[in-house]
Amino acid sequence: MVAEEDLYTTLGVERGASDSEIKRAYRKLAQQWHPDVNKEPEAQERFKEINEAYQVLSDPGRRQRYDTFGRAGLGGNGAGESDFGFGGFSDIFDAFFGGAQASAARRGRPQPGSDLRYDLRIGFEEAVAGTDKEIEFEVLGRCETCAGSGARPGSSPVTCNQCGGRGEVRSVRQTMLGQMVNVQACPRCLGEGKVVDDPCETCRGDGRTERKRALRVTIPAGIDEGHQIRLSSEGEVGPRGGPSGSLYVAVHVTPHPSLKRDGTELYHQAEISIVQAALGTRINVPTVEGDEEIEIKPGTQPDTEIRLRGRGVPHLRRSGARGDLHVLVDVVVPTKLSKRQRELLEAYAKEAGEETAPAGFFDKVRDVLG
Known part of the structure; x- marks a missing residue:
């Protein structure tokens, strides 16, 4: 007699696994072993075992009986007590067709607008100190003629007669494993649940028109090359009243001629003569606030580092904290002498x-x- 595999082992989870861990493991295995995807000979049987294990472990009552009595506590049908439909088919659909995005497309609500990207160049000092910038860009905004509905003024979108307003259509096919339910966004209303029979002449039923938009963007002190600022709901408006996407402002910083940046630290290479190194002197060094005079002590050696604390770049996430400015002294030896x-x-x-x-x-x- 062959021993039956433990249901937790079937799903690859510990006995104390949470409901979300069990669901996550089931989705992963279902996607891997579904007979429509996996053509290996044992895929059919393996998928059946995975489904049976999930039917038990996703039900609190049946899971408790199994934990206490093993398979004997599940009655005559063992783990396969329920019919082999797919239980909650949305779990399988999400695993195959993109999870949350696929689910959202089937809820019968307007589609969200696209996110936008705007590339903004700022000066080195602006990145260190922070600034405000006015930007202007083209965007799909709400049509003023139809107020975003897509319908001609005086009319309204109507419920889709193909999906009944659900935004999804279902088809059922019989397989050797039972009934297979396929859920797709309605092809007529594109998942929105409503259609525009009398479209607005301005936007032609889309609910959006192109326009120029101006925004004031606050650049925080300490921002660096490649950082992005997300402005939620400032992207494109969704079609026919859908929510707006986000605007991502990608920041590009113009390099400084004599200061190099590494995170919050700034570096400057200062050249002095051997006489200045031996006798000492005072020199001007650049900072983000302007030139500053510093002392070179007598006997300064090559590669000496002079640190100006708190004269670097502000920390983005630590209010009041700031890096240092490192002055690296380079003693220049003359190549020609009188x-x-x-x-x-x-x-x-x-x-x-x-x-x-x-x-x-x-x-x-x-x-x-x-």
Whole structure:
């Protein structure tokens, strides 16, 4: 006698699995093993086992009896107590045809409008400090003639006579597993449940017309290249009174000539001479608020980093927090020296007891020629 597989094992879930976990596992397996999709010889039997397991575990009462008594608690029909229709066929339909979107298309309500994208370029300082921008774009808005209904003024959309206003049509076919119910958006009303028999002359029944739109967009301080700002309900209006989509403003930031950004941190490469490094000096460095004078201490070494705290980019999600500005010091060694400069450096080297290379032939010629 072959032992029957545990129903939880059939669905690949733990015994303490929640209802949503059981439904999710069932949808995944149903999509994988449905005979209309899977042509393997064992698919038919496997799909039947999956369906039977779900019929039990999705019913709180039957699941409790199974947990207590096993299959014996399910009566003579075992796990297959219910007829093999599909129980809740919408679960199978969602798994095959796109889940929530497919369900929404069958509810007999207006279709939503499309989302839009607007590419906006701003300056580096604007991205750091934040700003407001006026944008203008073309969009499908509600037709003013028919107020978005799509019907000629004085008339109204009527209930679709093909689906009776449900927005969906069903067909049933017999298979070796039982009846198969197919649910589709109504081809006449496109899932809306209503049709326009006397269309508006302005929008030709669509309920929308093209127009220019102006909006003021707030750019938050600290926004970066590639970030998007979503403005809900500012996209295209749906046909015949459908809800509006969203507008996504994609932000592009113009690079700064001498500041580099990494998240909330800013970096600047500052060049100083060997004399300035040795003796110290003060130099101007750029910040997003304008140039600022900083001190170079005597004896500053190459690649020294001077950090200006709180002079970087604001954190988008931490109010008041701000990154730092890192000044990376680059000590520039001269490649050409005048005769006087060389004499001074040689005198320094002699005083410090350091060995130096003698002047080359071309250096001497250059000194003679001035």
